[in-house]
Amino acid sequence: MSPTPQERRTARHQLGTGPAAPKPAVRRGPSGGSKKPITVDAIVSTAFGIVAAEGYEALTMRRLATALETGPASLYAHVVNKEDLDELLIGRLCAEIDLPAPDPARWRQQLIDVCVRLRDEYLRYPGISRAAFAAAPSNPDTLRLAEGMLGILLAGGVEPQTAAWGMDSLMLYINAYCLELSLVSRRLGDGHVGWVVGRDELMRRIDALPATFPNTKRYAAELTSGTSHDRFDFTVRLMIDGLA
Incomplete structure (x- = not known):
């Protein structure tokens, strides 16, 4: 069974030990092959794009899902919630x-x-x-x-x-x-x-x-x-x- 988002979040907090990240979600439908796969990295990068263009207030899980051409449920397969996404955003900035x-x-x-x-x-x-x-x-x-x-x-x-x-x-x-x-x-x-x-x-x-x-x-x-x-x-x- 694939690890849950909660288990992967716990793993990140344990400096990488524990369940591995999921494989990129496979896109379905006529345009599925032309879309980028949904990964944590893609979610974070797209979130940064929204904030850069529209400000942090515009960043919601629904807005992010729309930008990725998917539904919010697809995001929750990778991040636990908005607070988890916030952690990832700040973490990436700190990594720079x-x-x-x-x-x-x-x-x-x-x-x-x-x-x-x-x-x-x-x-x-x-x-x-x-x-x-x-x-x-x-x-x-x-x-x-x-x-x-x-x-x-x-x-x-x-x-x-x-x-x-x-x-x-x-x-x-x-x-x-x-x-x-x-x-x-x-x-x-x-x-x-x-x-x-x-x-x-x-x-x-x-x-x-x-x-x-x-x-x-x-x-x-x-x-x-x-x-x-x-x-x-x-x-x-x-x-x-x-x-x-």
């Missing part, structure tokens, strides 16, 4: 990140580089960082990234408990940062220009505030300075320096 050998002399910059690379991977697919929220790193590829970040922190002399919680905090910030940028982009795409204003407009709004906002008015330039990535770099460095 090269992890350096921990260097006690360069640990801060090494950790910053990993954070920036993860941020850039998420930003390729609008809103996909939502898939990482409330998910424990149990996928082998996400575990590999967590292991690498933990190793860098420990090499820098960070106390183990601080390193563990610090890594979690960095991940949470990266997820939230990328989600916020995707929401801004979606609002602009939906034509809600009034909700997303540039720096000049924001400065004008601050200047028009009454005198009951003295600090906001006085430091408007500081409050509105820098790009989003400038603020990302500042926050990540601040967090890492705090861990030391």
